[in-house]
Every structure is written in C-alpha cells, then in structure tokens.
Amino acid sequence: MVSSGATTTEEIGIDTRRERTSRVWQALSVLFASKIAMIGLTIVLFWVFVAIFAPYLTPYGPLDQDWKAPNQGPSTAHIFGTDELGRDLWSRLIHGARIVLVIMPISERLWIPGGTAVWGVFVALLIGTTLGLLGGFWGGWIDEVVMRLLDAMMAVPIILLYMIIMAALGASALNVVIAITIVGTPGIARLVRSLTLDIRTREYIRAAETRGENSWYIMFVEILPNARGPIIVDAMLRVGYAIFAMGTLGFLGLGIPPPSPDWGSMVAKGREFILAGSPWAALWPSVAIASLVVGLNLLADGLREESMRYQ
Amino acid sequence: MLLVSVAVFLITESSPGNVARNVLGAFVTPEQEASFLAQIGLDKPVYTRYLYWLFGSDWHASRKVGLSLKRITTDAGFEEWWAVREDGALVRWKLRGEDLIAIVRFPDGSTNEYDNNERWREDKGGKSTFWGVDTQNHIVKWEKGGGRKVWTFVMGTGWMESTGGPAEYIPLKRGFIRGDPGVSLRTGRPVSKSIFLRLRNSLVLAGTAFVIVMPLALFLGMLAGLKEGSTRDRVLSVGGMMFSVTPEFATGIFLILIMAMWLGLVPGATVFGEKAPWERPDMLILPVLTLTLIELGYVLRITRASMVEVMKSPYIRTAYLKGLPYWRIVFKHAVRNALMAPITVIMLHVNWLMGGIVVVEVVFGYPGLGKYLLDSALFKDINALEAGAMILVTIAVLTQLVADIAYTFLNPRIRYT
Numbered sequence: 001m002v003s004s005g006a007t008t009t010e011e012i013g014i015d016t017r018r019e020r021t022s023r024v025w026q027a028l029s030v031l032f033a034s035k036i037a038m039i040g041l042t043i044v045l046f047w048v049f050v051a052i053f054a055p056y057l058t059p060y061g062p063l064d065q066d067w068k069a070p071n072q073g074p075s076t077a078h079i080f081g082t083d084e085l086g087r088d089l090w091s092r093l094i095h096g097a098r099i100v101l102v103i104m105p106i107s108e109r110l111w112i113p114g115g116t117a118v119w120g121v122f123v124a125l126l127i128g129t130t131l132g133l134l135g136g137f138w139g140g141w142i143d144e145v146v147m148r149l150l151d152a153m154m155a156v157p158i159i160l161l162y163m164i165i166m167a168a169l170g171a172s173a174l175n176v177v178i179a180i181t182i183v184g185t186p187g188i189a190r191l192v193r194s195l196t197l198d199i200r201t202r203e204y205i206r207a208a209e210t211r212g213e214n215s216w217y218i219m220f221v222e223i224l225p226n227a228r229g230p231i232i233v234d235a236m237l238r239v240g241y242a243i244f245a246m247g248t249l250g251f252l253g254l255g256i257p258p259p260s261p262d263w264g265s266m267v268a269k270g271r272e273f274i275l276a277g278s279p280w281a282a283l284w285p286s287v288a289i290a291s292l293v294v295g296l297n298l299l300a301d302g303l304r305e306e307s308m309r310y311q
Numbered sequence: 312m313l314l315v316s317v318a319v320f321l322i323t324e325s326s327p328g329n330v331a332r333n334v335l336g337a338f339v340t341p342e343q344e345a346s347f348l349a350q351i352g353l354d355k356p357v358y359t360r361y362l363y364w365l366f367g368s369d370w371h372a373s374r375k376v377g378l379s380l381k382r383i384t385t386d387a388g389f390e391e392w393w394a395v396r397e398d399g400a401l402v403r404w405k406l407r408g409e410d411l412i413a414i415v416r417f418p419d420g421s422t423n424e425y426d427n428n429e430r431w432r433e434d435k436g437g438k439s440t441f442w443g444v445d446t447q448n449h450i451v452k453w454e455k456g457g458g459r460k461v462w463t464f465v466m467g468t469g470w471m472e473s474t475g476g477p478a479e480y481i482p483l484k485r486g487f488i489r490g491d492p493g494v495s496l497r498t499g500r501p502v503s504k505s506i507f508l509r510l511r512n513s514l515v516l517a518g519t520a521f522v523i524v525m526p527l528a529l530f531l532g533m534l535a536g537l538k539e540g541s542t543r544d545r546v547l548s549v550g551g552m553m554f555s556v557t558p559e560f561a562t563g564i565f566l567i568l569i570m571a572m573w574l575g576l577v578p579g580a581t582v583f584g585e586k587a588p589w590e591r592p593d594m595l596i597l598p599v600l601t602l603t604l605i606e607l608g609y610v611l612r613i614t615r616a617s618m619v620e621v622m623k624s625p626y627i628r629t630a631y632l633k634g635l636p637y638w639r640i641v642f643k644h645a646v647r648n649a650l651m652a653p654i655t656v657i658m659l660h661v662n663w664l665m666g667g668i669v670v671v672e673v674v675f676g677y678p679g680l681g682k683y684l685l686d687s688a689l690f691k692d693i694n695a696l697e698a699g700a701m702i703l704v705t706i707a708v709l710t711q712l713v714a715d716i717a718y719t720f721l722n723p724r725i726r727y728t
Binding site: 036154155156157158159160162163164166167240244247248251252253254264267268271274275279282283286287289290293294297298301 | 549552553556557558559560561562564565567568571572661662663665666669670673674681684685688689691696700703704707708711
C-alpha cells in the first residue's frame with residue numbers, strides 16, 4: 001500500500017491534467033453544438049476582427065472629409081456611402097467598433113487598450129464582485145448597508161441615472177465608463193452575493209476556516225474561483241448591455257463627443273437626414289450596433305442553453 | 312425615497328457645468344453671471360436650496376417680509392407673487408432712486424403706485440434695509456443707498472442694467488411636494504405647467520404600447536412555452552430576443568426607413584404643435600410600434616420561461632394522466648400558474664420601459680417627458696431636471712410597491728412578516 005502511494009498521486013496529477021484539457025474541449029464542443037451560439041460567435045468575431053484591423057481595412061480615416069461628396073449612397077469609392085460632411089461611412093463604422101471593443105480614447109491623442117464598453121463592464125465587475133463578496137461573506141451591518149444602498153440605486157430608472165450622471169460629469173469616454181460602472185455594479189454585486197451565500201456553506205470553506213486562513217484569502221481564493229461560471233456568462237450579457245448603453249448615450253448626445261466615430265451619435269446625426277432622402281448615415285450604425293448586441297446575446301444564450309442541457 | 316431625493320438633488324446641483332453660460336451665452340462678464348446666479352437663488356448654500364426646492368421658500372420669505380404672501384394667476388396666464396398688506400390688498404415694491412415705491416394691485420387687475428418710505432427698517436449697522444416682494448417673483452432685500460449694480464436678463468429681450476438693486480434674492484416657489492418646482496431656466500415658464508403636458512403625452516404613448524403589448528406578448532409567450540424546443544418555440548424566442556436587445560433607436564430607425572421612407576405609409580416624425588397626441592393617431596403609430604417591439608420580446612421570453620417550467624411540473628402530468636383534454640389542461644391548469652411570474656416581473660420592468668420611452672421620444676421628436684428631461688439635462692436646467700427626475704423615481708418606486716403587493720396577492724404562499 002505504501003509503495004503504491006506515489007503512483008496514485010502521479011495518476012491523480014495526470015488525471016487532473018487530462019480532465020482540464022477535456023473540460024476545455026467540452027466547453028468548446030458545447031459551443032460548437034449550439035447553432036445559435038455559433039451564429040452569435042461568428043457575428044461577434046467579425047466585429048472584433050474588423051475593430052482590431054480597422055486602420056488596414058479602409059483607405060479613408062474616420063475624420064477625413066470630402067466636401068464634394070456629402071450624403072451619398074453606396075458607390076465603388078465609398079462602399080457604404082458618406083455622411084453629411086462627406087466622411088466615409090465604412091471607415092467611421094469600423095473605427096466606431098474599435099472604440100467599443102478595442103480602444104478607449106481618453107483625449108485626442110491618448111488612448112488605452114480595451115474597448116470603452118469592455119472597460120465599463122470590467123470596472124463594474126471589480127467593484128460589484130468585491131461588494132458582493134464582502135456583503136455575502138461577512139454579513140451583518142456591512143451587508144445590510146451595502147445592499148440597501150444598491151437597492152436604492154436599482155430603484156432609480158436606469159435611463160435617469162445615465163442622464164443625471166452624464167449631465168453632472170459631462171460627456172467623454174471616461175465618463176461613459178463611469179456611468180456604465182455605476183449602473184452595472186448593483187446587479188453584479190447582487191449576483192455575487194447570492195453565489196457567495198451559497199458557496200459559504202460548503203465544506204471546503206469550513207476546511208479553509210479550520211486551517212486558519214484569513215477571510216480575504218477565503219473570499220478571493222476559495223469562493224471567487226468557484227463562482228466564476230455564472231459570473232462569466234453574466235459578464236458576457238453585460239458587455240451587450242454596455243454596448244447598448246453606449247449606443248443609447250451616444251444617440252441622446254450624452255456619449256463620447258463628436259467628431260469621434262461613435263455609433264450612437266452617428267445615428268443621431270444621420271437621423272436628421274433621413275427625411276431629406278439620405279438614409280445611409282443612420283442605417284449603417286443602427287445595423288452595426290443591432291448586429292453586435294444580438295450576436296453577443298445569441299452567444300450567451302446558446303451557451304447557457306447548451307450547458308444546461310449538458311448538465 | 313427621501314434619500315433618493317437628496318441624491319438626485321445633490322448630483323444635479325453639484326454638476327460642474329454652468330447653467331448661467333447656457334442661458335446667457337458665452338460672453339457674459341463675471342459680474343453679470345454672479346448677479347444672475349443670485350437672482351435664481353444659486354448663490355445659497357446647498358442645504359438651503361434643497362429645503363427651498365422641496366418645501367418652497369414662501370414660508371421663510373413671508374417671515375422676513377412680515378406679511379403673508381400669495382400667488383395669483385393673472386389674466387395673461389402669468390403666475391405672480393404678491394404680499395398681502397395688513398388691510399388685505401395685494402402689494403409689491405420697487406426702488407426708484409432712494410425711494411421705496413409700493414405697487415398695489417386691485418382685484419380687477421389695475422395697479423396703483425405710491426411712496427412707501429416708512430417701511431425702511433434700521434438694522435444693527437445703521438443701514439436702512441427692507442425685505443419685500445419685487446416685480447419678478449423674488450423676495451429681495453433692498454439697502455438704502457446701496458447703489459449695487461444688477462443685470463436682469465429678460466428671456467427673449469436681453470440685458471437690463473440697473474443700479475440700486477437689491478442685495479439679496481430669494482426666488483419664490485412653493486416647493487416640489489406642494490406642486491411647484493420652480494421656473495424652468497431653459498424656457499422661462501413654470502416647470503409644473505410644461506411637465507404635466509409632457510407627462511400626459513408620455514403616458515398616452517406608454518399606455519397605448521402597454522395595451523397592445525401585454526395580451527400579445529403573454530399569448531405568444533404561452534404559445535412558445537407550450538412545447539419547449541419546437542420550431543415554433545425557437546422562432547418565437549430567438550425572434551423575441553432579437554427585438555428586445557436591439558437598441559430602441561436602431562429599431563426606430565429601421566421602422567422609419569421601412570414604413571415611412573420605403574412604403575410611405577405613415578409619417579416618420581411626430582409634429583403635434585398645440586394638438587394633443589390623440590388628435591393625430593397616425594403619428595403615434597411608429598413610436599408605439601417601436602416600443603411594442605422592444606417590450607414584446609422581453610415579456611414574451613419571461614412568459615415562455617415561466618410556461619416551460621409549469622408545463623414540466625407534476626400536476627400537469629397528473630392532469631394528462633387523468634385524461635383531460637389538452638386545451639383544458641393548458642387553460643385551466645397551466646396558464647393561471649404561468650402568468651403569475653410575468654405579471655410581477657413586468658411591473659419591475661418599468662425602469663427599463665422608461666429608458667425605452669426616452670429614446671423613442673427622441674427618435675421621433677415626440678414631445679414627452681423623456682425628451683423634456685433630456686433637453687433639461689443637456690442644458691443643466693436644474694429646476695426642470697430635478698422635478699422630472701423626482702417624478703420618474705416616484706413612478707418607478709410606486710410601481711415596484713404595486714408589484715410587491717400584487718405578487719403576495721397572486722401567490723398566497725408568500726407572506727411578508
């Protein structure tokens with residue numbers, strides 16, 4: 001029995017490794033099995049690709065104006081047409097995707113990697129997860145106070161929250177991220193809190209407590225990794241909401257200020273020219289934002305459905 | 312609720328933007344700006360402004376004047392504040408040089424002026440001061456020989472510069488909870504008047520959409536949920552999802568392009584002028600349709616999920632095994648239980664619906680509360696923004712309360728202790 005001890009641990013090591021690869025494979029096969037998820041993935045990947053390689057996919061810059069050709073329909077020179085200042089719509093569209101998904105403009109020159117929507121969700125995840133963990137694990141008056149505050153925030157209509165925040169802060173990409181964060185945090189905190197409450201009663205948490213780990217260790221090393229599944233799916237949906245919110249803010253004139261190629265503000269500007277007979281400037285960004293959000297939701301939906309069937 | 316009102320107030324008031332610049336244009340001098348801010352009461356500390364905004368300033372002001380104050384509506388439709396003199400006549404004051412002039416208003420609307428210098432009071436510093444109602448609905452403190460320069464901005468005409476102006480202003484208003492949130496800085500009209508018109512328009516829009524959406528979505532959702540995974544289910548639920556996650560403005564643009572541009576069936580924008588929305592129902596079609604599509608998907612999916620769950624439950628199987636006819640099972644056993652969840656969730660969805668309404672109003676230029684709020688927010692018209700925000704929050708909180716109550720009513724298993 002003693003001699004077989006070593007081999008057993010080795011076998012377990014191999015097993016876990018094999019299990020890990022097979023788990024990745026399983027996740028992928030779940031993805032491939034669902035037709036809906038695949039359609040969603042294709043759409044999302046298309047936009048990510050276009051966003052990353054935007055500068056190489058068009059000869060025009062998003063701000064280049066051609067005064068001789070404003071408000072044109074699709075042609076060989078401008079495949080999607082031009083807007084009211086003669087800017088190429090395809091170029092503006094893919095640079096708009098870039099702002100949403102790949103870069104976040106901080107000032108005219110400066111930008112940081114990670115899309116505006118992505119940053120919004122990321123920061124909301126950080127704050128929401130921390131609050132949820134604290135509330136769920138410690139309980140008591142901290143929990144009470146935090147949850148009451150978040151409840152109060154959730155009672156305020158979201159659009160109003162956006163309007164007041166943006167009216168107070170002014171319009172810029174950074175403030176859009178702040179707005180998305182403030183609006184997104186309560187939902188994430190609630191989700192993480194309920195997951196924490198559930199996981200807290202498990203035996204491995206009891207074991208960690210008995211080992212004498214401090215509560216921060218238990219929260220972030222024991223509980224958080226075990227709650228990641230639902231959080232990831234939720235985060236995916238939230239990126240969809242964030243893009244939705246960015247578009248809406250831009251449309252209402254509260255988003256990233258012009259001349260930046262923001263989809264929402266492109267629609268808002270193009271809307272004025274629809275009844276004058278040139279619908280293209282409003283149509284394309286609408287199609288873009290609708291397809292991206294629908295794609296993300298299809299992906300998340302398909303994943304959730306397939307994994308549920310799998311279980 | 313109180314907490315939320317404080318929060319709404321603080322955030323809007325603390326905003327760094329400058330309403331004075333928006334009203335007056337970019338070329339005001341700092342003195343003009345300060346004078347303007349004083350006249351609209353923005354130079355006061357935050358807590359005073361909050362109290363005035365919520366409960367009104369007239370009670371405080373009337374103590375300063377020593378006479379009671381009264382708001383009247385003139386024949387031209389303006390709202391004016393007057394002090395009630397000891398003998399019951401309405402009176403206001405103005406300053407001409409060093410002389411205090413009282414203006415008396417008679418019940419028929421005519422006025423009479425007379426010298427009223429005996430009302431000057433000596434304060435501790437030996438200065439002659441007087442608190443009174445001026446001709447622009449403020450309570451003001453005049454100082455004899457103060458010789459202070461003020462600039463009055465009259466909406467539509469421009470600047471009036473005058474000397475010997477008051478040292479301190481308190482704008483008169485009744486306060487939000489007494490139905491008077493002040494005067495809009497953007498339009499120069501009382502907020503309460505415009506806001507009720509706008510609220511009515513929005514309610515027409517939302518109500519119409521609601522009446523159309525509810526039966527349709529519940530019915531389609533049940534249809535989809537009857538057989539999980541069937542083609543009908545997949546088409547309905549994926550379609551519903553696509554409609555519900557597409558941003559409202561995109562849906563609106565698509566509908567304008569298809570219905571108004573391409574088919575030319577209905578107008579693509581709403582222009583009511585002075586008319587009420589129901590006098591031009593053709594202009595309501597597209598906004599309502601847009602709202603309907605968005606909400607339809609959401610309600611449909613919730614109903615579907617609830618229906619699927621119910622159809623899996625043991626008592627439905629029991630009903631099958633009893634040999635009851637299919638439609639009877641569906642209508643008598645399944646539907647009743649399946650409708651419980653959606654109805655309450657829909658009430659909680661009002662928050663989202665409001666967002667939809669704001670966007671739809673902007674897309675179609677519909678003169679509703681949402682557009683009013685947005686314009687106010689962009690202009691930093693704090694009186695209007697705060698009032699509108701409070702109304703929206705009140706509606707949201709009330710519907711949530713109703714949802715909670717309805718839920719206990721529909722589902723007797725839940726009891727709040």
